[in-house]
Amino acid sequence: MNTTLTMAMPKGRIFEEAVDLLRQAGYPLPPEFEESRKLIIDAPEAGLRFILAKPMDVPTYVEHGVADIGIAGKDVMLEEERDVYEVLDLKISSCYLAVAGLPGGIDQKAAPKIASKYPNVASHYFREQGQQVEVIKLNGSIELAPLIGLADRIVDIVSTGRTLQENGLVELEKIADITSRLIVNPASYRLHASRINELVERMRTLIESKEDNQ
Numbered sequence: 001m002n003t004t005l006t007m008a009m010p011k012g013r014i015f016e017e018a019v020d021l022l023r024q025a026g027y028p029l030p031p032e033f034e035e036s037r038k039l040i041i042d043a044p045e046a047g048l049r050f051i052l053a054k055p056m057d058v059p060t061y062v063e064h065g066v067a068d069i070g071i072a073g074k075d076v077m078l079e080e081e082r083d084v085y086e087v088l089d090l091k092i093s094s095c096y097l098a099v100a101g102l103p104g105g106i107d108q109k110a111a112p113k114i115a116s117k118y119p120n121v122a123s124h125y126f127r128e129q130g131q132q133v134e135v136i137k138l139n140g141s142i143e144l145a146p147l148i149g150l151a152d153r154i155v156d157i158v159s160t161g162r163t164l165q166e167n168g169l170v171e172l173e174k175i176a177d178i179t180s181r182l183i184v185n186p187a188s189y190r191l192h193a194s195r196i197n198e199l200v201e202r203m204r205t206l207i208e209s210k211e212d213n214q
């Protein structure tokens with residue numbers, strides 16, 4: 001009998017696209033999948049068990065091996081730097097990381113304040129620019145920070161650009177393009193190579209066929 005693989009799924013904006021992709025790749029998922037409040041969902045016909053985690057935590061579950069595989073945004077991968085294999089670009093949930101702020105310059109001071117949900121990415125980026133900054137970690141609504149004077153700039157995800165626009169902020173520098181990735185625990189990859197490779201190949205074929213049809 002086939003082993004059941006445990007997959008960590010990010011709750012939130014990536015979730016629906018990820019579920020669609022899995023269904024299109026031929027994995028039958030229960031119809032109540034999207035509506036349920038359960039955090040562990042079995043899909044025996046697909047040979048999969050899902051755990052539904054906060055997006056930023058997906059690589060943690062996979063690194064610790066309680067999930068064999070997972071779906072995580074590249075933003076989360078850059079921030080968390082977990083010891084997992086990134087095996088496939090799923091090319092869903094495209095967006096990018098950028099520096100943004102109020103239009104116009106900022107006070108020339110020693111270390112501008114940068115608010116972000118991605119403190120490691122922000123620190124790394126400004127260090128590479130040779131700029132000293134003070135990074136302030138926030139957990140959401142990052143655009144608020146420059147509006148009320150908590151920070152001079154933000155490092156955040158831009159998708160449609162609406163949040164920036166509606167709050168009178170402008171994009172200043174693009175840091176990195178972001179899409180969702182399929183990630184794998186290294187030990188699970190050795191143990192369940194054929195099942196994991198089958199899933200990777202099914203997803204890869206689907207993604208390539210979508211690209212061909214574009």
Ligand code: PRP
Pocket residue numbers: 013117139140141142143156157158159160161162163164
């Ligand atoms: C993300 C991101 C931006 C917004 C960008 O926030 O942090 O605030 O989406 O999307 P847009 O360019 O389409 O407006 P999210 O909705 O995930 O909530 P958060 O504020 O809790 O991070």
